Amino acid sequence: MSDGRNRKDIQIGSEVEVVQKHHQRTGELTEGIVAKILTKSSFHPHGIKVQLQSGVVGRVKNVLDQDA
Numbered sequence: 001m002s003d004g005r006n007r008k009d010i011q012i013g014s015e016v017e018v019v020q021k022h023h024q025r026t027g028e029l030t031e032g033i034v035a036k037i038l039t040k041s042s043f044h045p046h047g048i049k050v051q052l053q054s055g056v057v058g059r060v061k062n063v064l065d066q067d068a
Helices: none
Strands: 015-019 029-037 049-052 057-063
Touching: 015 049, 029 057
Parallel strands: none
Antiparallel strands: 015 029, 015 057, 029 049, 049 057
16 A cells, blocks of 8 residues: 555556545545546645545545556
């Protein structure tokens, strides 16, 4: 499992845990499958921003599967 700060670690279809903007203070994580990668840069200190298949947008905290 890797953190979500490097864009190369995240692919469309990867299972990830993200923190949504309104949950940043509590750190509540939402699990889902990546539908879109929204961050253009190769690295972001707070996590790469993605949209999940469910429509949720957040920053990746954990990449759960490496084989996607």
